[in-house]
Amino acid sequence: MVTIDPISLNRGPSSRCPECGARISGGLAGCEAMYHEVVKREFAESTYFVVHNLTESAYTLQHPHEHMYTPRLFAAGLCKFTWLMEYRADAIIGESLKQWLSFERPYELITPPSFRGGLTIVEVYNAPNAPNHVKRVKRWAAEVWDAYAAYQGLGITWIEQSRKLNLPG
């Protein structure tokens, strides 16, 4: 079993988020505040909301010590992102995945990658309009997904296990 590296998260004033590496005033707290602004924007307008799931997943996977700090949360975060990136957010697969994730099972504790993509919430926050926001979120998500390349197979394996729940018989 691998354990998540203990990381000394700097919660005080800082110019860099220790999770995603964004240069941002307030460090992690500043990064989270910016993320909440972006989410507010997405909920306010449907033209922004179309990529909300991607925004949420990309941010989660870039901040694993904040949002995927237990084996179960890691599995849920990785599976959701895999479902979005590799299964086109298929509704039927999503339903079996939700069921599969609700079962208790001994998930492995997994160490996230140390580099988690060059783009961050800052680039998304600075998008000048909705079409550009959508484009930036997709590019950001693709970068994060690339950074998790070594974990994609595990995400796919878990989703394929969840799909067996719906097999006839």
Ligand SMILES: [Zn+2]
């Ligand atoms: Zn961050």
